[in-house]
Amino acid sequence: MxxxxxxxxxxxxxxxxxxxxxxxxxxxxxxxxxxxxxxxxxxxxxxxxxxxxxxxxxxxxxxxxxxGEYDEELVVEEPLTELPDELFVGMEIDGYMEESPDDVIIYTVREIHDDRALLDGNHPxxxxxxxxxxxxxxxxxxxxxxxxxxxxxxxxx
CATH class of the missing domain: 3.10.50.40 (Chitinase A; domain 3)
Structure with a gap:
């Protein structure tokens, strides 16, 4: 076959x-x-x-x-107050872009600084x-x- x-x-x-x-x-x-x-x-x-x-x-x-190509626009910085309490580098969280709220994007936490976190929505x-x-x-x-x-x-x- x-x-x-x-x-x-x-x-x-x-x-x-x-x-x-x-x-x-x-x-x-x-x-x-x-x-x-x-x-x-x-x-x-x-x-x-x-x-x-x-x-x-x-x-x-x-x-x-x-x-896909790496897209810098999928890298965002968010205040920790908007994110889960147990946040850690490497964690994956669901999110979306404001232009297309129906499309879920999996963000990976890349860095955590003081009161903000750097999230990357690109596939690893x-x-x-x-x-x-x-x-x-x-x-x-x-x-x-x-x-x-x-x-x-x-x-x-």
């Missing part, structure tokens, strides 16, 4: 940055629904199309093809060129109902 639209694919993979550092050392295999559903990077999905169990790929992803790997190496472990055909369930579940996250 080869990978086609709506196949459930299991991949063992490694993600490394441009310095060759392994970014997912404890990663379980990735299981995703193939076919443009946004469950995996588009360029990786395109490389997997038509492949079979045991096949491998190695793809370099530019920041735009992976987690934003701005990184990444290498995705994967080996296909399994390909399954699944029912229309299972596809719907996966898409509904993914949509709510």
């Amino acid at each position: 080869t990978i086609t639209k709506d196949a459930l694919v299991t991949l063992n993979y490694r993600l490394t940055n441009s310095e060759g550092e392994l970014l997912n050392p404890d990663q379980e295999p990735l299981i995703y629904l193939h076919g443009g559903h946004g469950h995996i990077f588009k360029k990786v999905e395109e490389a997997l199309e038509g492949k079979s169990v045991g096949d491998s790929i190695c793809i370099t992803l530019s920041p735009a093809e992976a987690f 790997m934003a701005g990184e060129t990444l290498t995705f190496e994967g080996t296909i472990e399994d390909i399954q055909e699944i029912s229309e109902e299972a596809i719907r369930e996966i898409l509904e579940h993914h949509h709510h996250h």
Whole structure:
């Protein structure tokens, strides 16, 4: 069987940055629904199309093809009075930009100074060129109902 639209694919993979550092050392295999559903990077999905169990790929992803360019506008300073009491560096908190209050942004606390904190809404790997190496472990055909369930579940996250 080869990978086609709506196949459930299991991949063992490694993600490394441009310095060759392994970014997912404890990663379980990735299981995703193939076919443009946004469950995996588009360029990786395109490389997997038509492949079979045991096949491998190695793809370099530019920041735009992976987690996006680093956006300085997503770095904000907030008064501690507006933030949770138990704040610590590295903590992730939900927030939003005033222009789009329906879009939740996960901010990471980068620094805490006196009465203010520096929050970064960029993905931790934003701005990184990444290498995705994967080996296909399994390909399954699944029912229309299972596809719907996966898409509904993914949509709510």
